[in-house]
Amino acid sequence: MxxxxxxxxxxxxxxxxxxxxxxxxxxxxxxxxxxxxxxxxxxxxxxxxxxxxxxxxxxxxxxxxxxxxxxxxxxxxxxxxxxxxxxxxxxxxxxxxxxxxxxxxxxxxxxxxxxxxxxxxxxxxxxxxxxxxxxxxxxxxxxxxxxxxxxxxxxxxxxxxxxxxxxxxxxxxxxxxxxxxxxxxxxxxxxxxxxxxxxxxxxxxxxxxxxxxxxxxxxxxxxxxxxxxxxxxxxxxxxxxxxxxxxAIDDGEVAVTIGTSGAVRTFVDEPRIDPKGRIYCYPVMAGKWIIGGPVNNGGIVFRWVRDNLCAPEKAVATELGIDEYDLLTQMAASVPAGSDGLLFHPFLGGERAPIWDGNARASYVGLTRKHTKAHMVRAALEGIVYNLYTVQLALQESIGMPKKIMAAGGFARSPLWRQLLADIFEEPVAIPExxxxxxxxxxxxxxxxxxxxxxxxxxxxxxxxxKVYQPDTTTFDNYRALVPIYMRLTGKLESEYKNIADYQREHQ
The missing domain is CATH 3.30.420.40 (ATPase, nucleotide binding domain)
Known part of the structure; x- marks a missing residue:
């Protein structure tokens, strides 16, 4: 052989x-x-x-x-x-x-x-x-x-x-x-x-x-x-x-990957430059150029949630002999789509696409007394996907609507994450074996x-x-209302990211 x-x-x-x-x-x-x-x-x-x-x-x-x-x-x-x-x-x-x-x-x-x-x-x-x-x-x-x-x-x-x-x-x-x-x-x-x-x-x-x-x-x-x-x-x-x-090698096929970081990418047959500079463009081989946007904050955000917000749940999972992330996704699944209006900007390590701001910082916005730890877990997962979706919106300006979305990475092992991707993107998501x-x-x-x-x-x-995950149409109203708020808030906070980052550098 x-x-x-x-x-x-x-x-x-x-x-x-x-x-x-x-x-x-x-x-x-x-x-x-x-x-x-x-x-x-x-x-x-x-x-x-x-x-x-x-x-x-x-x-x-x-x-x-x-x-x-x-x-x-x-x-x-x-x-x-x-x-x-x-x-x-x-x-x-x-x-x-x-x-x-x-x-x-x-x-x-x-x-x-x-x-x-x-x-x-x-x-x-x-x-x-x-x-x-x-x-x-x-x-x-x-x-x-x-x-x-x-x-x-x-x-x-x-x-x-x-x-x-x-x-x-x-x-x-x-x-x-x-x-x-x-x-x-x-x-x-x-x-x-x-x-x-x-x-x-x-x-x-x-x-x-x-x-x-x-x-x-x-x-x-x-x-x-x-x-x-x-x-x-x-x-x-x-x-x-x-x-x-x-x-994902054919025209209009978009790949979404979430490992430690994440990305949204597609192949095109010639160089394409975004007038706003939001997506990269690199040659791979003859007739194949890759365009898209990488994000700093993928699975590493979920790890931060596990270690810092959910340390007691992590200990329980270890004691019961079950996967820590499975326990957290069960918590997240108990909360309605949109986390009852709680938003999370997942910029724990600055951000690349689509805002390209090394000073970006993470934040929860919209917290009320009603929100629980489960809401915070789900909002973090949704925030990662919201961010990937904003990359996809920038990519669409170059390639139009995707013909097919395919996904992989550590997140793809979680049915909840797969479903979130389909629901927020409002597109079927194919998960290859x-x-x-x-x-x-x-x-x-x-x-x-x-x-x-x-x-x-x-x-x-x-x-x-x-395996193809179909979007749940009952979630569309929630996400259609929240994604624009998420994007506007990103723009409003962006003017202060440098100030808070400089403060952190001075007091590290």
């Missing part, structure tokens, strides 16, 4: 899945690592800890490839990361992740003077501190010593693959998420390079998504259990590959790279049975 490994290097863990060429799963590994958060705005990771996690994940699944050969390993990786390397390719920084907010003032200034929108129109990267281009500008101001001693600027995937092969390569989809890549010329953007003061030779060589790295270092081949001749397919961003792994869609998307790219498939449509054979 022939096998392919899909590996997804995420923000909190690396997952690897061993497939045969028909998409059947034969092995799975999930290796966790910490996010380093020394200040409210910091979100870093240790690149060598993640490198070790990838070795362990690959070793765990490769040993399950019995009676056959592994044809290749395909990569999906978190986007918007930045890592400096010295002349000997040793890190000069930690991995500065998408969630790091220290470039907020730089991004805000460029947004105010119009340079951010101009950069967006060239690169497809919205104006936000998540962007490596803004991180570079911040580093040059805040840490000129590090900036000067850094010979190369890369992302996490580029560093990992350098460790495996000794080559600095970057696929177009990862490069396009940096703000240093021009989506119209399909090359590094000269104006962004001048802005940051870096040169082309400080960046990796650009390659296609299907590009194969060969010549795995013998010591790493031994550690991973792979043959030294095993090709690594460079793959793409985790967002693009999750979209592919969901099977597919497991770890980022890994599946990577495996699909590998099929094309290895000559086993001609295009992305092969993924339709792999995603399994799809």
């Amino acid at each position: 022939d096998y392919i490994i899909g590996i997804d290097v995420g923000t909190t863990s690396t997952k690897a899945v061993l497939y045969n060429t028909d998409g059947k799963i034969f092995g799975y590994e999930n290796k966790l690592y910490p996010l380093i958060q020394t200040t409210p705005d910091t979100a870093e990771e240790d690149p060598d800890v993640i490198f070790k996690a990838t070795i362990d994940a690959l070793a765990g699944v490769s040993k399950k490839a019995t009676n056959g050969r592994i044809l290749g390993v395909a990569w999906s990786t978190q986007q918007h990361s930045l890592l400096g390397l010295d002349a000997d390719f040793k890190p000069t920084t930690k991995v500065i992740t998408w969630g790091d907010n220290r470039a907020e003032k730089v991004a805000a200034q460029m947004d105010a003077d119009g340079r951010g929108l101009a950069l967006y129109k060239r690169t497809g990267l919205p104006t936000h501190p998540m962007g490596p281009v803004y991180k570079l500008l911040w580093l040059r101001q805040a840490h000129p010593d590090i900036y000067q001693q850094t010979r190369y600027w890369v992302g996490l995937k580029e560093y990992l693959l350098y460790r495996y092969f000794g080559e600095l390569k970057e696929d177009y989809s990862m490069a396009s998420a940096t703000g240093l890549f021009n989506i119209h010329t399909m090359d590094w953007d000269e104006e962004s390079l001048k802005l940051t003061g870096i040169t082309r030779d400080q960046l990796p060589e650009l390659v296609d998504t299907t590009y194969q790295l060969k010549g795995l270092k013998p010591a790493l081949a031994t550690l991973t259990g792979l043959e030294p001749t095993t090709p690594f397919i460079i793959g793409a961003t985790d967002g693009a590959l999750s979209e592919i792994g969901l099977g 597919a497991f770890e869609v980022g890994c599946l998307g990577a495996m699909t790219i590998a099929q094309i790279s290895l000559g086993l498939a001609s295009d992305l449509s092969v993924v339709k054979k792999f995603i399994g049975e799809t």
Whole structure:
């Protein structure tokens, strides 16, 4: 039997899945690592800890490839990361992740003077501190010593693959998420390079998504259990590959994913720029561009509710041996749609789409004596979906009404969350059976790279049975009344987000 490994290097863990060429799963590994958060705005990771996690994940699944050969390993990786390397390719920084907010003032200034929108129109990267281009500008101001001693600027995937092969390569989809890549010329953007003061030779060589790295270092081949001749397919961003792994590859098919964070995305056949700069636009492969909006606050909000609002319920669930989240969703399900007018803005970690405000902060609005803890739980879940729906509204201005909505991520295991998505979006929501869609998307790219498939449509054979959730029309009146209030309140609070964020920074 022939096998392919899909590996997804995420923000909190690396997952690897061993497939045969028909998409059947034969092995799975999930290796966790910490996010380093020394200040409210910091979100870093240790690149060598993640490198070790990838070795362990690959070793765990490769040993399950019995009676056959592994044809290749395909990569999906978190986007918007930045890592400096010295002349000997040793890190000069930690991995500065998408969630790091220290470039907020730089991004805000460029947004105010119009340079951010101009950069967006060239690169497809919205104006936000998540962007490596803004991180570079911040580093040059805040840490000129590090900036000067850094010979190369890369992302996490580029560093990992350098460790495996000794080559600095970057696929177009990862490069396009940096703000240093021009989506119209399909090359590094000269104006962004001048802005940051870096040169082309400080960046990796650009390659296609299907590009194969060969010549795995013998010591790493031994550690991973792979043959030294095993090709690594460079793959793409985790967002693009999750979209592919969901099977949302055709015109008008929209993917909604909620893991730790979340996103609403779709594929188009050419670059599309939003005049208001609310949605990103990145190339993935020939004829496939991904547009959409990521949100910072997905499942991480529910985790905050569990740990901080519902600690007693968490203890009860542990004592009874039941899932903590199941208990909380049962509480939420006991409350009417709309939480009796309680709204929650889920901006616990700033926000990306659609407001692109690193200073955004969370809030409950509308609390009365009538509201209970169950209301607060449901309002938090609804707030996450309200926010995703506002991203969808921005996306609709570019693509029109969606033909189909597909969903995946940790939330998709909860019937209540699935139903909330269908009810608030007022659209049927299809939940494919597919497991770890980022890994599946990577495996699909590998099929094309290895000559086993001609295009992305092969993924339709792999995603399994799809269950469709129909919207409950009895909830429409509640949500149609509340969503506009939610959006107007966001606009009214936005003028004070910077003030409260600055206060928190001064008193941290």
